[in-house]
Amino acid sequence: MNTLSIVLPCYNEGSTLGRLVDGYRRALAGRAGVELILVDNGSTDDTARRITEEVAKGAPFAIKGATVAHNRGYGHGILSGLAEAGGDYLAWSHADLQCPPEDVVRLFDAVLARPAPRACFGKGHRVNERGRAGRLTRLQTRLSRLILGLRLEEINAQPKLFHRSLLEQFRHPPVGYELDIYAYYKAVRAGREVVSVPVRFLERQAGRSKWAFSLPSRLRFMARNLWYLVVLRVAGGWI
Ligand SMILES: Nc1nc2c(ncn2[C@@H]2O[C@H](COP(=O)(O)OP(=O)(O)OP(=O)(O)O)[C@@H](O)[C@H]2O)c(=O)[nH]1
Numbered sequence: 001m002n003t004l005s006i007v008l009p010c011y012n013e014g015s016t017l018g019r020l021v022d023g024y025r026r027a028l029a030g031r032a033g034v035e036l037i038l039v040d041n042g043s044t045d046d047t048a049r050r051i052t053e054e055v056a057k058g059a060p061f062a063i064k065g066a067t068v069a070h071n072r073g074y075g076h077g078i079l080s081g082l083a084e085a086g087g088d089y090l091a092w093s094h095a096d097l098q099c100p101p102e103d104v105v106r107l108f109d110a111v112l113a114r115p116a117p118r119a120c121f122g123k124g125h126r127v128n129e130r131g132r133a134g135r136l137t138r139l140q141t142r143l144s145r146l147i148l149g150l151r152l153e154e155i156n157a158q159p160k161l162f163h164r165s166l167l168e169q170f171r172h173p174p175v176g177y178e179l180d181i182y183a184y185y186k187a188v189r190a191g192r193e194v195v196s197v198p199v200r201f202l203e204r205q206a207g208r209s210k211w212a213f214s215l216p217s218r219l220r221f222m223a224r225n226l227w228y229l230v231v232l233r234v235a236g237g238w239i
């Protein structure tokens with residue numbers, strides 16, 4: 001049996017954590033060989049306590065917590081969770097109720113249905129209209145083609161899922177949001193088949209965006225993304 005570890009990096013998601021884990025309890029009901037890893041990514045709210053509570057409640061699958069004492073970024077949180085993962089296949093998704101838990105299950109099945117699942121890179125592909133955020137995503141796709149010569153679509157769409165052999169190729173993964181493009185880029189460079197499933201990126205239900213809360217913050221995010229594409233262009237073979 002192919003086993004799966006799902007990492008959810010949680011940064012100040014205490015208010016919705018119970019609902020998040022309940023969603024996974026429903027989506028994963030009846031699936032064997034799955035573990036859920038909830039990472040408290042140096043949160044300043046009650047996320048750590050909520051994770052402890054959810055782990056104590058248990059689930060019909062393996063559930064555990066991981067802790068990052070001081071926040072160093074989204075990517076660092078995911079990597080900390082992956083370090084604790086025991087599954088053959090590894091996945092991550094967002095922890096703020098914007099990414100339906102069922103997506104991970106559908107993606108896992110889509111990857112396993114391919115002739116060579118170990119050589120696949122699974123990802124969500126957001127199909128709902130997302131206004132300005134959607135335009136930024138399309139711009140990012142065009143820039144990645146221009147700078148890297150690769151067609152990387154819907155780079156930040158969740159979930160991401162791949163065989164653990166790809167993780168062994170991560171030499172200098174970034175600690176920020178760039179981890180999504182890094183993993184995707186590594187997979188495409190390694191000739192992995194990209195398997196996409198259509199997903200909906202839901203409206204934020206609580207709290208506020210950690211990056212898209214003002215025009216300067218959006219511009220900073222874009223500039224960082226652009227910079228990282230250049231980094232991959234120059235040093236992609238070594239990192
Ligand atoms: N920004 C940020 N997010 C983190 C971090 N660690 C984990 N996350 C999680 O990453 C997910 C995405 O962050 P968001 O700020 O919601 O970004 P987004 O979903 O792309 O943007 P919105 O549509 O504005 O919500 C959330 O579930 C966060 O809890 C971190 O260090 N920084």
Ligand SMILES: [Mg+2]
Nearest residue numbers: 094096098204
């Ligand atoms: Mg979000």
